[in-house]
Amino acid sequence: MKRENYRALDESLDPPRWDELEDIGAEMVRDMMQFLQTIRETPVWRQPDESIRRQFEKPLPREAQPFREVYEDFKKHILPYHLGNMHPRFWSWVMGNGSAQGMLAEMLAAGMNSNVGVGDQAAMYVDRQVIDWCKEMMGFPGESSGSLVSGASTANLNALVVARNAANRYIRQCGLQVYSGKLVMYASTETHSCIQKAGEIMGIGSEGVRKVNVNAAYEMDTAHLEELIKEDLVLGNIPFCVVANVGTVNTGAIDPLEEIFFIALKYRLWFHIDGAFGALLKLVPEYASKLRCLELADSIAFDLHKWMYMPYEAGVVLIKDAQEHRNAYALQPDYLAHHSRGIAAGPELPSNFGFELSRGFKALKVWMTLKEQGIDKYSRLIRQNVHQAKYLASLIRKTDRLEVMAPVSMNIVCFRYDPGWLNASALDELNREILLQLQEQGIAAPSYTRLKEAYCLRVAVTNHRSRREDFDLLVREVLRIGESLTEGVFSQEITSH
Ligand SMILES: *Cc1c(COP(=O)(O)O)cnc(C)c1O
Numbered sequence: 001m002k003r004e005n006y007r008a009l010d011e012s013l014d015p016p017r018w019d020e021l022e023d024i025g026a027e028m029v030r031d032m033m034q035f036l037q038t039i040r041e042t043p044v045w046r047q048p049d050e051s052i053r054r055q056f057e058k059p060l061p062r063e064a065q066p067f068r069e070v071y072e073d074f075k076k077h078i079l080p081y082h083l084g085n086m087h088p089r090f091w092s093w094v095m096g097n098g099s100a101q102g103m104l105a106e107m108l109a110a111g112m113n114s115n116v117g118v119g120d121q122a123a124m125y126v127d128r129q130v131i132d133w134c135k136e137m138m139g140f141p142g143e144s145s146g147s148l149v150s151g152a153s154t155a156n157l158n159a160l161v162v163a164r165n166a167a168n169r170y171i172r173q174c175g176l177q178v179y180s181g182k183l184v185m186y187a188s189t190e191t192h193s194c195i196q197k198a199g200e201i202m203g204i205g206s207e208g209v210r211k212v213n214v215n216a217a218y219e220m221d222t223a224h225l226e227e228l229i230k231e232d233l234v235l236g237n238i239p240f241c242v243v244a245n246v247g248t249v250n251t252g253a254i255d256p257l258e259e260i261f262f263i264a265l266k267y268r269l270w271f272h273i274d275g276a277f278g279a280l281l282k283l284v285p286e287y288a289s290k291l292r293c294l295e296l297a298d299s300i301a302f303d304l305h306k307w308m309y310m311p312y313e314a315g316v317v318l319i320k321d322a323q324e325h326r327n328a329y330a331l332q333p334d335y336l337a338h339h340s341r342g343i344a345a346g347p348e349l350p351s352n353f354g355f356e357l358s359r360g361f362k363a364l365k366v367w368m369t370l371k372e373q374g375i376d377k378y379s380r381l382i383r384q385n386v387h388q389a390k391y392l393a394s395l396i397r398k399t400d401r402l403e404v405m406a407p408v409s410m411n412i413v414c415f416r417y418d419p420g421w422l423n424a425s426a427l428d429e430l431n432r433e434i435l436l437q438l439q440e441q442g443i444a445a446p447s448y449t450r451l452k453e454a455y456c457l458r459v460a461v462t463n464h465r466s467r468r469e470d471f472d473l474l475v476r477e478v479l480r481i482g483e484s485l486t487e488g489v490f491s492q493e494i495t496s497h
Pocket of ligand 1: 094150151152153154192194247248249274275276277303315
């Protein structure tokens with residue numbers, strides 16, 4: 001065989017010239033730093049038009065292309081068409097900004113390409129360290145267990161499976177057939193859709209997720225909870241769990257944890273908390289009494305990519321009883337057996353506490369940014385967001401044509417523009433149009449919801465870049481757009497008569 005042929009056999013993905021790739025890498029870092037530094041001066045959002053969408057309908061690439069060209073493609077066709085959640089005036093759904101430091105940490109994690117699923121490697125200890133810090137943040141005991149997962153949806157599912165299996169130790173072997181009755185759990189009507197989806201995945205069906213009424217502040221009505229439990233017991237159903245919200249997605253309501261805890265105790269139910277973003281208020285002393293009973297939960301799910309501003313993705317599940325966590329997930333065949341020496345030694349497998357085996361090094365960005373900033377900085381930022389939400393609510397209350405639509409208990413403000421002379425459906429239409437114009441003009445990005453049928457603009461502040469002036473601007477712009485729209489309608493009505 002000729003010499004060239006040997007060379008051809010030994011291909012790899014490494015660059016032909018490392019120095020060139022190094023230059024591109026340095027340029028990427030500079031470009032992204034510039035991008036993040038100037039984000040405030042750019043539109044919150046810009047729509048990917050037809051020509052952009054067409055860029056991603058191409059056949060599988062067969063030929064090589066210089067990395068630089070691919071990077072140019074990214075800069076032209078991907079980067080400008082972001083969702084906007086790094087922007088100081090992005091308040092849609094509940095989303096975090098990430099950070100430049102987090103971005104660099106992600107690069108390091110990708111460079112190491114750690115599989116934090118197995119083995120005696122530093123990444124496994126970092127992963128465990130971060131979970132321990134999360135326990136400390138939530139007031140969970142050191143001997144509880146936990147896992148870093150993709151997000152709160154997965155974290156909730158992880159915990160609810162533990163709750164389901166804790167109710168019967170034969171369930172892993174025999175499945176739901178071990179029960180003669182229907183398994184049921186409870187959650188308020190304001191609960192996030194991922195809880196219902198978890199119920200569906202777990203085989204209890206959406207009907208197995210009982211919807212408990214809420215009061216005027218959108219908090220769980222615990223009298224109704226108890227009624228439903230009693231009803232189920234009479235019907236021969238098997239209640240196993242109650243899910244409490246700390247921060248509902250619509251309005252940020254906190255369910256009455258203490259009452260729910262005692263009801264769970266009385267009926268021997270697993271007490272789970274979905275605290276996707278709200279649980280982070282545990283870091284803010286003003287909420288101490290309201291969240292006093294959070295640590296009484298058997299399990300909690302929350303996100304680090306929302307109100308801890310970590311780059312996507314990072315969610316956390318904590319389970320008070322580590323043995324129940326293992327009972328639900330641990331399964332170690334020979335090829336995963338733990339050794340006392342060598343590469344297969346090290347900490348207990350994360351797969352004992354969840355479904356995933358191969359896992360990325362999500363922990364690194366958390367570890368690095370927490371060390372850099374310190375937890376007190378996060379407490380201050382979270383408190384700042386709460387104050388900003390209250391500030392926005394106060395601006396709205398002071399403004400004639402604006403109306404706050406729900407109590408502002410933490411960082412979410414639901415409101416609408418109401419000129420005072422429109423019927424309900426026209427008012428909905430008007431507010432939807434205001435929202436779309438805010439977004440399409442790149443001014444700000446609130447989202448929306450319906451409260452008691454009424455369409456509202458919804459501002460969820462989990463944004464470390466927002467400043468007070470951003471909320472002044474929001475109010476000004478809502479008024480400007482609202483007025484321009486209603487003046488149009490008004491004059492149209494006059495001229496058409
Ligand atoms: C965002 C959210 C979820 C889902 O979390 P993901 O990280 O998007 O999976 C669940 N519950 C609440 C209350 C949320 O706000």
